[in-house]
Amino acid sequence: MSTVLQLTDVYRAAHVLKSVVRRTELIHAPKINPESTIYLKPECLQHTGSFKLRGAYYKISQLSEEEKSHGVIACSAGNHAQGVALGAKANGIKSLICLPEGAPISKVEATKKYGADVRLVPGVYDDAYAEALRLRDKHGYTFVHPFDDPLVIAGQGTIGLEIIDELPDVDAVIVPVGGGGLISGVAFAIKSINPNVKVYGVQATGAPSMVKSLSGGERITLPSVSTVADGIAVKEPGEHTFELCREYVDDIVTVTDDEIAAAILAMMEQEKLVAEGAGAVAVAAAMFDKVPVKGRKVVCLVSGGNIDVNMLSRVINRGLIKSGxxxxxxxxxxxxxxxxxxxxxxxxxxxxxxxxxxxxxxxxxxxxxxxxxxxxxxxxxxxxxxxxxxxxxxxxxxxxx
Incomplete structure (x- = not known):
């Protein structure tokens, strides 16, 4: 399945994105887990507040003039929406985004401010996905998939190139997993350069679609998902991402909502970083020893920081309790x-x-x-x-x- 992606694709994406995305430099975070050397890759500081800009912008940049003329449509829990909206605006084309109606208000409003039209869909991400496909077929929009697209995956893989470039002797990288686009790109890029680096994925216990799919040997669809990490609340992993994870990812673990809350609190207090639920799962895995990090040089990918302020106050309280x-x-x-x-x-x-x-x-x-x-x-x-x-x-x- 590696033929879906070539390392040259990721380098090509890095060239296109060089003047578009912020190169988020690693932050040493010694208190996250004192038994290991932890660095944070703060994509929460990326333009639009999330790594999603990378894949969305690169995909849109590679569309033909014919595809661009129809405008683009996407579905999202919020962060991909903002990446598509900004990417479309920068390329001078229209965008329509389908979001689950429970998406954080801050993400909905930010998407509108970046220039997209928004349609709220009852249900979760997968319901928004179905509506986006229906509208694509009805009106001829060009669909920009949030994770299961080789060009999107290549864009996300540029994070892996940056990690290896800045920290060549890294032992392990921990990555949030929803549909799998981020970890597919990062794992592919890193393993293609240095197969000895371990790549671990993290899902929420309330949305373990990739965990269950890999353990069962085939893609499965969860009946429901429920987690504070709305950005990775995906019922079914992608076809390409499932195969790439099976080939390049060493292990995928889960963390609880309380552990996620504790990680959000730790980053705020120790590193002055604000992470959303999905963005904090890698740090939670390192904090609570869900993956083997002792004595190793580890990068935790903080994938996004677009957390609703109303949710933040509740998360802080849960984090205080979890942390004693x-x-x-x-x-x-x-x-x-x-x-x-x-x-x-x-x-x-x-x-x-x-x-x-x-x-x-x-x-x-x-x-x-x-x-x-x-x-x-x-x-x-x-x-x-x-x-x-x-x-x-x-x-x-x-x-x-």
Missing amino acids: RQYAVTIDLSDNPGVLAHVSKVVGELGGNIISVTHERTSTDTPIASCTLRLVMETRNHEHIEIIRRGLAEAGYQVVK
């Missing part, structure tokens, strides 16, 4: 004067900062003379949480959960 930075405890208390103050004193002396208190007297689950107290507090880490739990128990309080 926020802790909620429920305690059964005797309903006597001064007890609440004493509990607060114990927590405060142990370094916890209480940010929320719920005092419940009317629950039928507790004795009449008792009450339930729920505290939410800021903590340092999971070890600190255990210190507080032990301190409360030693002070005579019954920690329910």
Whole structure:
């Protein structure tokens, strides 16, 4: 299947994109996993906030004048939409983008600002894909596939060239996986230059289409997908991408939404980078040792940063909990004067900062003379949480959960 793509295709794409895309230089991130040397490839800082510009622009640049005259149509969870919109505008052609109606508002509005017409489609990415094909057939638009197209894959592969050029002795590269266009291009480029470099993919546990397809030996379609990483919430991998992953990718693992949230928080705090859910999965895999990174020089590809600000606040809270930075405890208390103050004193002396208190007297689950107290507090880490739990128990309080 490697005949679908040649290394010269990727170099040709790099030449076309040289004056279009930003060359995102690697960032050393020593705190992500102290047992390895981690670098971030910050495509979240790319024009349009995502790597998708590379493949979309290169594909559009290679269209014939006849194809361009019909305008282009695409489907997207948001980032490919912006890449197509910008690429079409730069080439002086019209674009229509089908997005799932649940796409983040920020991505919808950004797509419109780049000059595209937008049609919101009920359902998820795959529903938007079906609608885009219907409109293509009805009106004769030129379709720009978000991942399963050799030219798009070649454009994404330019990231692999940049990684090898900047860090020739890299041991492993970790890449987000949705439909597979990004990892297909990156893995093909890197393995073609240095087969010894390991390439690992990462999907969300709520959308493991490529994982299940590879383990089953054929492409499968998931009945549904659900993850905070909307950019990789794809029910079925591509035909070309499945074969390229099978040939060039060493392994694909999954991470949970809580792990993704923790990775987003870590990048914000440690590297001052804002990543969307899909953009953070590679970092999550390195943080939580989902792939063998110990003692190795590893690049985590941060594929995008287009996260809705409303979602960001929720993700931060989940990330705080997952990282042990926020802790909620429920305690059964005797309903006597001064007890609440004493509990607060114990927590405060142990370094916890209480940010929320719920005092419940009317629950039928507790004795009449008792009450339930729920505290939410800021903590340092999971070890600190255990210190507080032990301190409360030693002070005579019954920690329910």
